[in-house]
Amino acid sequence: MKKIAIVGLGLMGGSFAKAFIEYSDNIVYGYDINEKTIKDARNVDIKIIDNKNEFKNMDLTIICLNPLSIKKFVKENCKYLSNTVMEISGVKNNLYPYIKDLSKKYFFTYKSIHPMAGREVYGFESSLKDLYIDASMIYLDDLDDEEISLFKKIGFNKFVKASPKKHDQMISFTSQLCHVISNAYVLNEKSLNHDGFSAGSLKDMTRVSKIDENLWSELFLLNKDFLIEDIDIMIKNLKDLKSELENDDLERLKTQLKKGNDIRKKMW
């Protein structure tokens, strides 16, 4: 029975806390600055850390804040942190070397992870004990057997190691670009007149335009080089298709659609 602290009880942190309570026999502590969240967390048996010295007693601390808030939290509190400290930032290049340095200076073990799960709602009230069922976990530092076992208990069923750069390069495409596209899509003024003219594809296509602009603007800017590359590829592919339409080039259009179809079939 270990002591696990979750810093930041939002969608991701709240879901970790609820899942560890439900599926493991560890003692779960939470740290948050929002009074309502603290109250709600106490109601589901999360113990609240109100004195930072308590972090010293934790076996594992998982920081579930926005990327820049993670950096700030670690910087301000590194003297309290001990044992293993993880953070779940959605971009890594910007903060990984910085926290790695602090971990060496302050003698805690730093392991960077990124749970591949989410919802288009946020806050503790949206967190779910089952958010991580069947999810993939990206990790930057080797996890030991006990840690893997802990994450498996709450649902993770795939573990993929990546460098900070590889992580950010892939996340730009698998997650950030989806949110960019979805946003660009709904900005067409026809959006508000879709009723009766749409089926499932429009709903799926625009689902992740429902985002917290504070979190996602930060994520986009911290990964802007890769994201701009992926936006450029997207624009190029759209321009190709547009030119096929303009030229009534049925054969090239069919070839492009067939190619996409073949790729998608291999993806899942």
Next chain:
Amino acid sequence: MKKIAIVGLGLMGGSFAKAFIEYSDNIVYGYDINEKTIKDARNVDIKIIDNKNEFKNMDLTIICLNPLSIKKFVKENCKYLSNTVMEISGVKNNLYPYIKDLSKKYFFTYKSIHPMAGREVYGFESSLKDLYIDASMIYLDDLDDEEISLFKKIGFNKFVKASPKKHDQMISFTSQLCHVISNAYVLNEKSLNHDGFSAGSLKDMTRVSKIDENLWSELFLLNKDFLIEDIDIMIKNLKDLKSELENDDLERLKTQLKKGNDIRKKMW
């Protein structure tokens, strides 16, 4: 008890046939040129039309073919058609006036409809009796109470009238552009390496890149003016976001994301 003929027992036509058999007391006839489809259709109690003179005895004929095949079928068979003839083409501007003229000349009642439902698989084997549950029906010509009641029986719960032009303008955005975007997305070479790095958003975003290139290249080209307009709007919105990234313009980026978020919340 009426006689309903379905021409073309693919995903859409097969689903109409199965739904009418399941949820109405009408007699359902099918017409198809594929031997296997005919055999499979007989196995689920669809009566097969093998002499075109039988179309004269139908109370309602619904043509469920690709747009250009609908034009061809009506042209070649207008002398056999009687009573009410519907077609479900996904684009209307190109074929509506043409079939309207034939209907006047050959004395059948022409009503153009477009059921807003689909799946990313096709053929009779993919058709479902419940495909139209909770779907919207776009119609170009007034449907009478009996027709509305028939479609309600098989699941349609919304009916929206549109002109051919309005139909094509909206469908370009609500359906065709989704398929274009999804195709352009998967053509990024990172697609085949997503495993472990992706969650639900990539899956949803790329779902409709699984399409029949023959059908969709036809749909795109027959509606290319509206579709090119929508692709241009998409490219413009992507370029705006890209320039916000390039300029580290946090405030404009947040404003754009917030605007998309607000629009999406109003959409559903």
